[in-house]
Amino acid sequence: VFTYNKLLLQLTREHRYDRASAVFQEMIDTKSCQPDAFSFAILLRGLCRSNQLEKARQLFERMKEMGCVPDDAVYNALIGGYCKAKDFNAAFKLLAEMIENNCLPSVVTYTNLIDGLCKAGQTKDAVKLLDEMRKKGCIPNVYTYNAVVEGLCVERKIDEAKKVLEEMAVRGVFPDVVTYNSIIKGLCRSDRVDEARKFLAKMPVAPDVVSYTTVINGLCKSGDLDSASRILVQMSNRGCIP
RNA sequence: UUUCCAUUUGCG
Numbered sequence: 001v002f003t004y005n006k007l008l009l010q011l012t013r014e015h016r017y018d019r020a021s022a023v024f025q026e027m028i029d030t031k032s033c034q035p036d037a038f039s040f041a042i043l044l045r046g047l048c049r050s051n052q053l054e055k056a057r058q059l060f061e062r063m064k065e066m067g068c069v070p071d072d073a074v075y076n077a078l079i080g081g082y083c084k085a086k087d088f089n090a091a092f093k094l095l096a097e098m099i100e101n102n103c104l105p106s107v108v109t110y111t112n113l114i115d116g117l118c119k120a121g122q123t124k125d126a127v128k129l130l131d132e133m134r135k136k137g138c139i140p141n142v143y144t145y146n147a148v149v150e151g152l153c154v155e156r157k158i159d160e161a162k163k164v165l166e167e168m169a170v171r172g173v174f175p176d177v178v179t180y181n182s183i184i185k186g187l188c189r190s191d192r193v194d195e196a197r198k199f200l201a202k203m204p205v206a207p208d209v210v211s212y213t214t215v216i217n218g219l220c221k222s223g224d225l226d227s228a229s230r231i232l233v234q235m236s237n238r239g240c241i242p
Numbered sequence: 243u244u245u246c247c248a249u250u251u252g253c254g
Contacts (some may be wrong), residue, residue, distance in 0.1 A: 041245080150249065151249060176250095
């Protein structure tokens with residue numbers, strides 16, 4: 001099984017899903033070596049990522065028919081797939097099923113859902129889910145918050161996003177460069193480039209290429225090429241390569 | 243001895 005799984009993993013990494021499915025079928029046919037939950041997880045994840053959700057669903061049914069118990073990796077893969085397809089009914093159904101089967105949804109599970117909701121423009125629901133996960137004793141981490149912050153910034157609700165920052169501070173989750181980059185992007189998009197520039201100057205963590213690029217982009221769009229080139233110089237001085 | 247994973251820039 002180990003050997004087969006390794007092969008499956010490699011094949012899906014190379015996006016050769018047809019080949020992977022064939023290998024999988026071979027495992028079942030030979031009967032000497034039945035796929036385990038991990039084999040399924042690997043293949044399901046590959047199918048979900050390549051938008052072959054229907055195939056994934058069938059495989060999942062088959063898995064249960066074979067008496068193989070889905071683990072959290074399997075559920076996470078499927079939930080991620082449905083989120084990307086914006087089929088939240090299906091995603092939440094799986095979440096419920098997962099809990100029924102005594103499979104604890106992890107922070108990754110929730111982050112998947114929260115990120116999906118945000119990307120679909122449903123930040124309101126995302127924030128609600130964030131609250132719910134906490135009530136269930138699942139602690140959001142920086143990835144979870146970043147997904148929310150990013151979602152709010154895309155919707156130009158910068159001030160709400162800043163509130164989330166405050167909440168992070170209260171809960172002892174430290175914003176990282178990704179968090180700040182989302183805010184900077186939000187400010188730029190809301191024509192608050194000047195604030196973005198100030199934010200860049202005083203952010204508590206070291207700005208990276210993305211931070212600089214975002215601000216420079218904003219400045220260019222607003223026609224402030226002088227400031228843009230100044231930032232560019234500053235950026236190279238700090239060893240960042242555009 | 244296999245072990246999947248989630249978040250940010252550039253109309254990529």
